[in-house]
Amino acid sequence: MAEETKVFDVVFTGAGRMTGKMRNDVSVNFETMDETFALATDEGAFHGADGTASPPLALFAAVLTGCVMTQLRAFSKRMKIPIDAVEVNARLHWQGEQQGRDPYVTAPVGFDLDIDLKSDAPEADQRRLLDAAKKGCFIEQTLAKGLTVGHRLKTETGWQDA
Amino acid sequence: MAEETKVFDVVFTGAGRMTGKMRNDVSVNFETMDETFALATDEGAFHGADGTASPPLALFAAVLTGCVMTQLRAFSKRMKIPIDAVEVNARLHWQGEQQGRDPYVTAPVGFDLDIDLKSDAPEADQRRLLDAAKKGCFIEQTLAKGLTVGHRLKTETGWQDA
Numbered sequence: 001m002a003e004e005t006k007v008f009d010v011v012f013t014g015a016g017r018m019t020g021k022m023r024n025d026v027s028v029n030f031e032t033m034d035e036t037f038a039l040a041t042d043e044g045a046f047h048g049a050d051g052t053a054s055p056p057l058a059l060f061a062a063v064l065t066g067c068v069m070t071q072l073r074a075f076s077k078r079m080k081i082p083i084d085a086v087e088v089n090a091r092l093h094w095q096g097e098q099q100g101r102d103p104y105v106t107a108p109v110g111f112d113l114d115i116d117l118k119s120d121a122p123e124a125d126q127r128r129l130l131d132a133a134k135k136g137c138f139i140e141q142t143l144a145k146g147l148t149v150g151h152r153l154k155t156e157t158g159w160q161d162a
Numbered sequence: 163m164a165e166e167t168k169v170f171d172v173v174f175t176g177a178g179r180m181t182g183k184m185r186n187d188v189s190v191n192f193e194t195m196d197e198t199f200a201l202a203t204d205e206g207a208f209h210g211a212d213g214t215a216s217p218p219l220a221l222f223a224a225v226l227t228g229c230v231m232t233q234l235r236a237f238s239k240r241m242k243i244p245i246d247a248v249e250v251n252a253r254l255h256w257q258g259e260q261q262g263r264d265p266y267v268t269a270p271v272g273f274d275l276d277i278d279l280k281s282d283a284p285e286a287d288q289r290r291l292l293d294a295a296k297k298g299c300f301i302e303q304t305l306a307k308g309l310t311v312g313h314r315l316k317t318e319t320g321w322q323d324a
Contacts, residue, residue, distance in 0.1 A: 003261050003262030003264075004261075004262060005259060005260070005261055006259070006260045007257055007258070007259050007260075008257065008258050008259075008260075008266075009255065009256070009257055009271075010219065010255070010256040010257070010258065010268075011253065011254065011255050011256075012219055012220060012222075012223040012252075012253075012254045013223070013251070013252060013253050013254070014223040014224060014226070014227035014250075014251070014252035014254075015227075015249075015250075015251050015252075016224075016227040016228060016231050016248075016249065016250040016251070016252065017247065017248075017249060018231060018235065018247060018248050022232060022235060022236075024227070024228040024231045024232065026223070026224040026227045026228055028216070028220045028223045028224055028227075030217070030219070030220060033206065033208060035206060035220075037216045037217075037220040037224075039216060039220065039221065039223075039224035040224070040228075041224060041225070041228030041229075041231075041232065043232060044195065044197060046195060047236065054190070054199045054201060055192070055199075055232075056224075056225045056228045056229040056232060056300075056301065057172065057174055057192070057225075057229075057300055057301075058174060058190045058192060058197075058199040058201065059201065059221050059224060059225045059228075060174075060222070060225045060300075060301060061174040061175070061176040061188070061190045061201075062176060062178075062188040062190055062199075062201035062202070062203060062218075062221060063203070063218045063219075063221045063222045063225060064176070064311070065176035065177075065178040065186070065188045065190075066178060066186040066188055066202075066203030066218045066221075067203075067218040067219075069178050069180060069186045069203075070184060070186065070203065070205065070217075070218060071265075073180065073184060074184075074209065074265075075265045078263070078265060079265065085179065085180060086178075086179075086180050087177075087178065087179060088176075088177075088178040089175070089176070089177055089178070090174075090175060090176035090177075090178070091173065091174075091175050092173065092174045092175070092176075093171065093172075093173050094171070094172040094173075094300050094304070095169055095170065095171055095172070096169070096170045096172065096298075097167060097168070097169050097170075098167070098168045098169075098170075099165050099166075099167055100165030100166060101240070102165075103233075103236075103237045103240060103241065103294040103295075103297070103298050104168075104170075104298055105297045105298065105303075106172075106297070106298055106299065106300045106303045107303055107304075107307060108300075108303065108304040108307060108309050109171075110309070110312060111309060111311045111312065112311070112312040112313070112314070113311060113312070113313050113314070114313075114314045114316070114321065115313060115314065115315055115316065115324070116315075116316035117315070117316070123315075123317050123318070126315060126317075127315065127324055130313065130315060130324050132265040133265075134311075134313070135265070135267045135268070136258075136265050136266055136267065136268055137268065138218075138219055138222075138256050138268045138270075139218065139219075139222060140311050141267075141268045141269055141270065142256070142269075142270040142305065143304065143305070143308065143309045143310070143311060144308065144309070144310050144311070145269060145270060145308065146305065146306065146307065146308025146309075147270050147272070147273060147305045147306070147308075148305070148306050149226070149273045149274070149275060149296075149302050149305060149306070150272060150273065150274040150275070151274070151275050151276075151277060151292065151296070152274070152275070152276045152277065153277055153278075153279070153285075153288060153289065153292060154276070154277065154278035154279070155285050155288075156285070159276065162277070162289055162292050
């Protein structure tokens, strides 16, 4: 008998409001679970801001590091490949380019993760677990596939694609 | 005389440690500014975890919402296009697919941002500002270009590509 294939949706919404010089408060809802998280981003003194919360890119570094760690742990049990006090070191590198005084344009250079599973399992098993974690990591899969974010702008005549 | 082109690097590192059932503590360093942020991710009861911090995908929803808001504000001054109490509503949709009891495989479906600049500026100016903010947003540009994250695994013979 063929194995059953299950497809499931994961949807998050965010409602963002500017609440300080560079601070944004974002109420995030995990629709699938009906859980809500009160989150915020800010910038530091370099941007003339107050540093009341982490900048978006610092949060993103935590997301990229934490996402694969979460999958490693979730799949470790399922695949019966034991891991211990896993350590992950991440490096995220972007560049910006600015012509004269124009707004700058940004691009990613490379993101790298060094992973120490602290496991006695054979290397081949550790690699199988890491491969599964990469494929199960929503963030790494999104980055790998690429995605153009859709935008709509509120105009005098209503919401328009932008 | 040609306008000067400036290129600048933005580098973040993250050091992640597992510190609870599904909790990860990540010390993030903004190398360029030598600033450090103590961040964490966790999962909720559905994953048998304690919900002591936001899940990675909730943080990511805040990152995607906050990143473009930050650029809108930064470039609003530079481009002399006034904006007021900007509101951004984001929707992030992923799917997972699972064969039998195998680890699931994930993929993005679509991310959408509805942006209300609360601005009296002409629509054409608002669109110019939004276009600049998209190009200046590190996260949206990274998603648009796509990127395969590099991995190394600590093995008995040292660090190996994985």
